[in-house]
Amino acid sequence: MAKIIKPDICVIGGGAAGLSVAAGAAAFGVPVVLIERGLMGGDCLNHGCVPSKTLIAAARHAQAIRTAGRFGLTASEPAVDYERLHARIHEVIAGIAPHDSVERFTDLGVEVLQSSARFVDENTVAAGDHLIRARRFVIATGSSPAIPDIPGLDNVPFLTNETLFDLTRLPAHLLVVGAGPVGIEMAQAYRRLGAEVTVIETRRALSGADPELASIAIAALRAEGVVLHEATTILAVEQGGGKVVLRCKNGTGAFLVEGSDLLIAAGRRPNHASLGLSAAGIDHNAKGIEVGSNLRSSNRRVYAIGDAAGGLQFTHVASYHARLVLQQLLFRLPAREDRAIVPKVTYSDPEIAEVGWSEAEAREKFGAVEVIRADLALSDRARTDGVEAGLIKIVVGSRGRILGVGIAAPSAGELINMWSLAVANGMTLKQVRGYVAPYPTLSEIGKQAVISYYAPLAKNAVVRSAIRALRVFG
Numbered sequence: 001m002a003k004i005i006k007p008d009i010c011v012i013g014g015g016a017a018g019l020s021v022a023a024g025a026a027a028f029g030v031p032v033v034l035i036e037r038g039l040m041g042g043d044c045l046n047h048g049c050v051p052s053k054t055l056i057a058a059a060r061h062a063q064a065i066r067t068a069g070r071f072g073l074t075a076s077e078p079a080v081d082y083e084r085l086h087a088r089i090h091e092v093i094a095g096i097a098p099h100d101s102v103e104r105f106t107d108l109g110v111e112v113l114q115s116s117a118r119f120v121d122e123n124t125v126a127a128g129d130h131l132i133r134a135r136r137f138v139i140a141t142g143s144s145p146a147i148p149d150i151p152g153l154d155n156v157p158f159l160t161n162e163t164l165f166d167l168t169r170l171p172a173h174l175l176v177v178g179a180g181p182v183g184i185e186m187a188q189a190y191r192r193l194g195a196e197v198t199v200i201e202t203r204r205a206l207s208g209a210d211p212e213l214a215s216i217a218i219a220a221l222r223a224e225g226v227v228l229h230e231a232t233t234i235l236a237v238e239q240g241g242g243k244v245v246l247r248c249k250n251g252t253g254a255f256l257v258e259g260s261d262l263l264i265a266a267g268r269r270p271n272h273a274s275l276g277l278s279a280a281g282i283d284h285n286a287k288g289i290e291v292g293s294n295l296r297s298s299n300r301r302v303y304a305i306g307d308a309a310g311g312l313q314f315t316h317v318a319s320y321h322a323r324l325v326l327q328q329l330l331f332r333l334p335a336r337e338d339r340a341i342v343p344k345v346t347y348s349d350p351e352i353a354e355v356g357w358s359e360a361e362a363r364e365k366f367g368a369v370e371v372i373r374a375d376l377a378l379s380d381r382a383r384t385d386g387v388e389a390g391l392i393k394i395v396v397g398s399r400g401r402i403l404g405v406g407i408a409a410p411s412a413g414e415l416i417n418m419w420s421l422a423v424a425n426g427m428t429l430k431q432v433r434g435y436v437a438p439y440p441t442l443s444e445i446g447k448q449a450v451i452s453y454y455a456p457l458a459k460n461a462v463v464r465s466a467i468r469a470l471r472v473f474g
């Protein structure tokens with residue numbers, strides 16, 4: 001006989017999105033049930049952001065050793081102890097895991113059920129031997145790696161982000177399918193750690209980013225020895241002589257690529273196949289659960305957030321969504337997702353960070369916009385730190401309104417923070433002109449770009465004659 005529970009909120013999925021809703025609801029004393037079928041913390045903690053950024057940090061140190069010569073130090077080829085690096089990745093995960101654990105959430109007052117959830121009707125979810133009849137449901141079931149339909153792939157072992165961080169040896173030659181954020185970040189990291197790396201991409205690399213900014217990161221990867229084939233189709237994959245072989249074709253003809261290991265980084269698919277969505281009248285498609293800007297589904301009791309909602313797929317979006325849903329469920333206040341205020345970062349080196357409308361999007365939406373740029377070469381800090389390439393682009397609308405900002409630079413993910421605040425608050429260049437930037441920092445290039453916007457003022461005849469007139473006063 002199933003046990004029936006009737007909480008106010010039932011959250012399905014214990015990743016970044018679901019945990020944020022559960023913690024927020026419990027903090028206000030609202031009865032909440034959280035159902036998780038796998039590891040608490042979801043993709044970000046276990047197979048995504050945390051292990052990938054730990055790997056990238058190690059790779060950055062390896063590259064610093066390799067390129068130390070230009071700072072007057074003795075450079076060498078770094079000796080990589082991959083088993084030790086594997087252990088460090090899992091130490092970092094283990095260090096964060098208690099924050100997301102069943103124990104912590106139980107202590108917060110959340111009832112955690114460790115099983116798979118499935119809707120049985122419009123108002124009921126089944127999980128193990130429980131039936132949950134909640135006033136509201138929040139689907140936060142995330143996404144999984146999409147596996148492309150390439151002939152032969154069924155017969156060849158391959159890695160995804162779910163298995164990559166279990167490797168205890170450095171791949172000799174990593175073949176990467178897909179040059180999105182996952183493919184590019186991992187390609188550069190493994191190259192820096194000493195692997196040969198070849199990336200195959202059907203379209204252009206980092207096609208979601210501003211092409212001018214993306215090209216700076218891609219040039220850096222190529223200079224470091226990553227081989228990248230864009231606009232290339234993989235016709236088949238085979239295994240032979242202990243190698244993985246990709247049969248490829250592009251504008252130059254057909255060719256073979258051989259490697260020791262294959263990583264599939266070809267995008268994501270939502271985890272909703274086993275949720276029984278049709279039984280609950282929840283509309284969905286191949287990208288995710290269909291929601292309005294208030295994140296509510298076609299079943300008005302049910303919301304979908306994070307990767308499951310099929311929009312932007314970032315951990316900070318998961319927590320942004322959680323806040324919007326809590327605002328509606330707890331305080332009965334309206335809330336709408338505004339994608340234009342969400343920053344997007346790819347953690348290549350240089351990093352690519354963007355917020356607001358890109359140049360192309362703004363031209364399409366607003367027509368006449370101005371784009372101001374400053375090259376990182378203008379920054380004294382870039383010179384002291386030996387940073388060779390970088391750029392900031394600010395897209396400016398009428399009356400100097402900041403519509404969007406894109407940065408290619410080391411730590412661009414940090415530099416974008418102040419611009420995210422500016423875009424979210426509809427700020428203008430005049431407001432940025434007035435703040436004092438510390439010297440020497442990379443952030444100063446933003447200020448320099450803004451000053452360049454006002455530079456024509458110095459040549460303006462009216463301004464000049466006003467200054468001449470004011471000289472009369474001594």
Ligand SMILES: Cc1cc2nc3c(=O)[nH]c(=O)nc-3n(C[C@H](O)[C@H](O)[C@H](O)COP(=O)(O)OP(=O)(O)OC[C@H]3O[C@@H](n4cnc5c(N)ncnc54)[C@H](O)[C@@H]3O)c2cc1C
Binds near residue numbers: 018035048052
């Ligand atoms: C390699 C990689 C690197 C990334 N790096 C970054 C980064 O640096 N910064 C960033 O912002 N984003 C990054 N992301 C994206 C980020 O990981 C995701 O956007 C984020 O994890 C989404 O959180 P979520 O809670 O929506 O889903 P998930 O984290 O996927 O959590 C969903 C949870 O639901 C559970 N679940 C699914 N179905 C059921 C069911 N039927 N019943 C019960 N439980 C269920 C799953 O087990 C899972 O634990 C990265 C992703 C990858 C793959």
Ligand SMILES: NC(=O)c1ccc[n+]([C@@H]2O[C@H](COP(=O)([O-])OP(=O)(O)OC[C@H]3O[C@@H](n4cnc5c(N)ncnc54)[C@H](O)[C@@H]3O)[C@@H](O)[C@H]2O)c1
Binds near residue numbers: 148185207234266
């Ligand atoms: N830094 C970050 O915040 C970060 C890092 C990694 C991932 N993520 C998130 O995870 C999501 C998934 O990232 P992703 O890189 O896996 O997906 P993606 O969809 O961004 O990129 C996948 C790439 O694979 C290519 N591709 C697909 N099938 C192919 C095939 N058969 N052959 C060759 N190329 C093929 C696509 O053209 C695309 O460029 C992103 O939307 C991103 O938001 C974020």
